[in-house]
Amino acid sequence: MSDQGELFTEPPTFAARVLDVPVAEEMSESFLAYSLSVITSRAIPDVRDGLKPVQRRILYAMEDMGLRPDRPHRKCAGVVGETMGKYHPHGDGSIYDALTKMGQDFSRNVTLVDPHGNFGSLDDPPAAYRYTECRLTPAAVDMLAEIDEDTVEMRSTFDGERVEPMYLPARLPNLLVNGTSGIAVGMATNMPGHNLAEVRDAIRLVLTKRRPRPTVEELMEVLPGPDLPSGGIIVDDGIAEAYRTGRGSFRIRAKVEVVDLTRARQGLVITDLPYQVGPERVVTRIQELVRNNKMPMVTDIKNTSDRHTGLRIEIELRPGANARAVLTELYRQTRSEERV
Numbered sequence: 001m002s003d004q005g006e007l008f009t010e011p012p013t014f015a016a017r018v019l020d021v022p023v024a025e026e027m028s029e030s031f032l033a034y035s036l037s038v039i040t041s042r043a044i045p046d047v048r049d050g051l052k053p054v055q056r057r058i059l060y061a062m063e064d065m066g067l068r069p070d071r072p073h074r075k076c077a078g079v080v081g082e083t084m085g086k087y088h089p090h091g092d093g094s095i096y097d098a099l100t101k102m103g104q105d106f107s108r109n110v111t112l113v114d115p116h117g118n119f120g121s122l123d124d125p126p127a128a129y130r131y132t133e134c135r136l137t138p139a140a141v142d143m144l145a146e147i148d149e150d151t152v153e154m155r156s157t158f159d160g161e162r163v164e165p166m167y168l169p170a171r172l173p174n175l176l177v178n179g180t181s182g183i184a185v186g187m188a189t190n191m192p193g194h195n196l197a198e199v200r201d202a203i204r205l206v207l208t209k210r211r212p213r214p215t216v217e218e219l220m221e222v223l224p225g226p227d228l229p230s231g232g233i234i235v236d237d238g239i240a241e242a243y244r245t246g247r248g249s250f251r252i253r254a255k256v257e258v259v260d261l262t263r264a265r266q267g268l269v270i271t272d273l274p275y276q277v278g279p280e281r282v283v284t285r286i287q288e289l290v291r292n293n294k295m296p297m298v299t300d301i302k303n304t305s306d307r308h309t310g311l312r313i314e315i316e317l318r319p320g321a322n323a324r325a326v327l328t329e330l331y332r333q334t335r336s337e338e339r340v
Contacts, residue, residue, distance in 0.1 A: 043182045044189055049143065049168040050175025052182060054098045057087035059112060060164060062136050063144050073116040073133035076100075080129050089158045092129075100126045103134060107276070108178045109193045109229050112140040122230075122278030142171040173199050179226070192226035192275070192340060199223065216244050226340075231255060231272030254282075254336035258323045261316060266323040268330070270313040274338035279303050279313055285334045286315070295329060297321035 045052045051059070061083040067074055080095045088095060103113035106122055116133040120126035136144075146169055154163040179193035201222040205214050217240075225239045235251040242248025255272035273279060283303050289295040300316040317326060331337040 045175065045180045045182060046167045047175060049170035050173075050178065050180055051168065052098070052180075054083075054088055054090070054095060055102060055112075056168060057164060058083050058095065058099050058102070059136070059140055059144060059168065060147075061087055062113075062134070062140075063147070067135040068141060069114065069136060069138050071135060073114070073135050076117075076129040076132045076134050079134060086162060087157055087164050096126075096129045099129075099134065100132075106229055109227065110139045110172065110174075110177050110196060111137055112143065112174075113137060122273075122276065123280040139172055143168050143174060145169055145171055173203065176202075190340075193228055194223060194225075195227035198227070216240060219243070226250070228252065228275040228340075230275050230277070232274050233272070249339050251337060251339050253331060256327055256330070256336070258327070262319075264319040266317050266321065268315040268317070268323060268327060270315070270336065271311055273311065273336065275340060277335045277338060279305055279311060282334055282336055283313060286330070289333055294333065295326065297326050 043052065046056075049056065058079065062079055065074065065079065065082060067079070076096060076099060079099060080092050083095050084090070084092055099113060100115070100119050101107050103111050103115035103119050105111055114135045114137045116135075117131055118127040119132060126132060147165060151169045153166045155166055156162075157164050175191065176194050176199045177196050179191045181190045182188065202219055205219065205222055209218075220240065220243065225234055225236060232252045233255055235253060238248040238250050242250070252274045254270050254274060257269045257271065259267050259269055261267045270279075270282070273282060280303065283301055286295065286298065286301050290298050290301070297318050298315055299318055302314045304312045304314055306312075315326075315330075317323060
């Protein structure tokens, strides 16, 4: 007890110098360091391969496991565990969410994961990872090609036991083709996907025309605008400005056809919806509007989508109803028109 008493009665030890730092300055510098860590290690994709760290680590882990397109599918649970244990020390939920999104053809123009099982839909989440399986797609193989030939910089993993790539060789222009979205501390990105053939033509133009460099207008002759995996009709009211400045938005509408049901009755058939908008949400919203008498010209709505015909939502109108007027209300009051 006497030794402990002497220990607690020793005079405190201070640094050789004490510097007075304004709280605002200290918070600014510390917050900047934290922001940089979040941006580079989690939230914002790298322009060189268009991937966030979790996506890159999933693909690298699958390559290390030998899950190539000519091999059998393997349980997603094994891929999640391999990625989390060796490369990405974060939650299994975020890893599986990133894995499934890379395998959803309604989320990506070119998928990087070949799914087997229920990988979800626009209205429903995927099944648990113990039920689903996956392997790399040929496009993912192109993203990883020649990675073992000192083509990219490597760094130590979180535990220092192995190395991982800082970015992938990426023969595929993934950032332009698949787009990306992410939000970090004080920074965010939201880039739509583009058509692969049009991106190829744009890259060829940039590589062949050096002086003077291609203008935005010249590039838009071969790459007129985004091309989203869910289809839809883009209303060009800001694409050129977004390409020119890096900031902007555009509207995308559902693709709707006016059909004749009888001699006196018309209907609307929706075959494409805006990006990331599920058909059940649109159907539910229209039913709610009909119940509240806000779309009185609509008599019935059915979702007849299936794996063969694809998306198909049928809307029946009252005899003599103006289909174009109903369509305008549809764009105004439902998510059949979105700003991206």
